[in-house]
Amino acid sequence: MLTLVTWNRPPGAALVAGDDWLPAMLSERLPGGTVVEDGSEPTGTPAIVAMRGALEAVTDEALAEARVVVLLDPDEAERLRAVRLLAGRNGTRLEVIPSLATIAAAEHTMLLILALSRRLFHAYSDLVSGERRADLQRPDSGQGAENWVGMAWPAPIAGKTLGIIGLGRVGEAVAARARAFGLRVIYHDRERKPAAEQRWGVPYRRFDQLLREADIVSLHLPLTPETRRLLDAPELALMRPDAYLINTAHGGLVDEGALIRALRQGDIAGAGLDVFAYEPIAPDSPLLALDNVVLTPHVGGASADAVRSNFAERAAEVLLSAAG
Secondary structure, three states, X not given: OEEEXXXXXXXXXXXXXXXXXXXXXXXXXXXXXXXXXOOOOOOOOOEEEEEOOOHHHOOHHHHHHOOEEEEEOOOHHHHHHHHHHHOOOOOOEEEEEOOHHHHHHHHHHHHHHHHHHXXXXXXXXXXXXXXXXXXXXXOOOOOOOOOOOOOOOOOOOOOOEEEEEOOOHHHHHHHHHHHHOOOEEEEEOOOOOHHHHHHHOOOEOOHHHHHHHOOEXXXXXXXXXXXXXXXXXXXXXXXXXXXXXXXXXXXXXEOHHHHHHHHHHXXXXXXXXXXXXXXXXXXXXXXXXXXXXXXXXXXXXXXXXXXXXXXXXXXXXXXXXXXO
């Protein structure tokens, strides 16, 4: 659906492509914002705002004439179309705004990676229990005692290899954050992603290659008949014994029984899980008794209301900043 939103500061008008909530919420965040619904596509509109899957309603001519284009969580084809039509136009701004849910999932993935590798909960448990090294000598330097609980020093993640299975929106967001932490990133997907490979410098691996090579395996796939129990006992057996498994996507991607056995037997070093085969997790789940897991109650995302509000807020900021 195409809707015109106007306001009283330059550029003053935007053609909005998307569900009814978008023009309504956008107009509320613009000074003097008004929703104009005349059922036709205005020509020469200086700005375009389109949510994922709605850009096809906007003509090439309208896109090429716009001075500001804001894409909300676009797919690769939509982003490339906008880039192609706006290429070579001086003074034209293209802004791609990721979903808040994508950002939250990527951040939560990094949280689980860091909590496992830095042994966060072991450190916290030892600290609150009053654990002290028997040989601890209080230093005279005034710097305080290092590692007074005597836990094994956690190793940095910089330089390790992160294997991303599923290089979609969340997978790409994880790759960007992982590279900032100094991780080497590889990926596997059903199809090669040349544009993403170039964008993030991530090489492709076969599924079995990735499992053997990665220090950390992170899942970012939809749950389909083909991906259900993608990681079962044979796949987990391919992973390194010092490797971690991260799942913030869907509990059904992993055979939970096989994972529990692998964790108990030390076949893999640990797992960070935000999703489970059955939710909420049963109080007697064996996962809760393991000390090599970090578990969270499916909070690695964002509510629909929060996603919509963030989209409208960010889009309004771009439109208002376009005034100079």
